[in-house]
């Protein structure tokens with residue numbers, strides 16, 4: 001970073017059909033240091049996937065669930081969350097798979113883009129270019145740009161790394177000027193907190209009724225290293241309705257107890273040391289909204305200012 005360049009920071013929402021390559025791209029952008037890999041399909045909600053530094057810019061990649069044609073109520077809720085993520089982000093990048101081209105799903109997303117707030121910056125990234133020939137790529141680029149006025153078009157292969165640096169550099173100059181939202185030295189620490197929260201969420205998913213886990217958020221609130229080499233981890237499970245509290249706790253607290261034990265075992269295995277895990281259940285209505293979203297995503301604005 002040069003002394004003169006102003007710092008910049010912003011949220012980048014990656015949207016696209018399931019399998020478009022959002023996770024692969026995030027991991028590429030962010031680099032091994034802070035990437036988080038989860039293999040679950042369509043279980044991600046707007047949450048931070050990783051933080052990338054490019055020069056004086058900090059790019060916070062927000063993962064959204066794949067945008068797909070909503071059929072069930074749950075699907076609709078998830079698609080809504082995906083669009084919510086895009087509307088709140090500073091920049092949205094639409095990922096389209098080169099070899100699949102203009103699918104119905106892509107058309108539906110293009111329709112949805114039209115409803116984003118005016119002034120939202122949307123870039124197009126045609127991914128998996130390693131799978132198609134140039135003429136087809138050009139035709140697709142043209143068709144997509146006729147359908148929507150993208151700020152910029154990139155041709156990339158997230159897997160092979162083609163075009164990823166150009167996209168990252170463009171994003172770096174496109175996010176607003178402002179202080180970094182994460183102090184640089186905290187970036188490396190962030191994924192551990194998120195991985196630990198994700199592990200608890202996974203256990204909740206296994207133990208609760210199908211739809212409930214999507215309405216839960218798990219946050220790691222505190223992480224304390226102890227002298228004996230163990231870690232004390234405090235997490236909060238946020239429920240969106242009061243009635244869900246009891247379900248998460250279970251009869252005589254049995255559900256949360258078994259979640260806690262299983263999550264602790266996973267985290268211990270991951271860290272290779274002893275962990276004391278403390279879980280709390282709290283009510284948070286409208287978790288998708290405004291300020292609350294930031295803390296849900298692990299951000300603390302006190303740190304950012």
Ligand SMILES: Nc1nc2c(ncn2[C@@H]2O[C@H](COP(=O)(O)OP(=O)(O)OP(=O)(O)O)[C@@H](O)[C@H]2O)c(=O)[nH]1
Pocket residue numbers: 016017018019020021022023024025040041042044065066127128129130131156157158159160
């Ligand atoms: N050939 C090729 N395959 C890719 C490329 N990018 C991603 N893939 C593959 O596409 C598949 C889906 O990639 P993901 O990154 O998991 O896609 P996603 O959009 O995060 O998927 P969801 O979380 O299900 O929405 C994986 O098998 C990747 O290896 C690419 O540039 N070229």
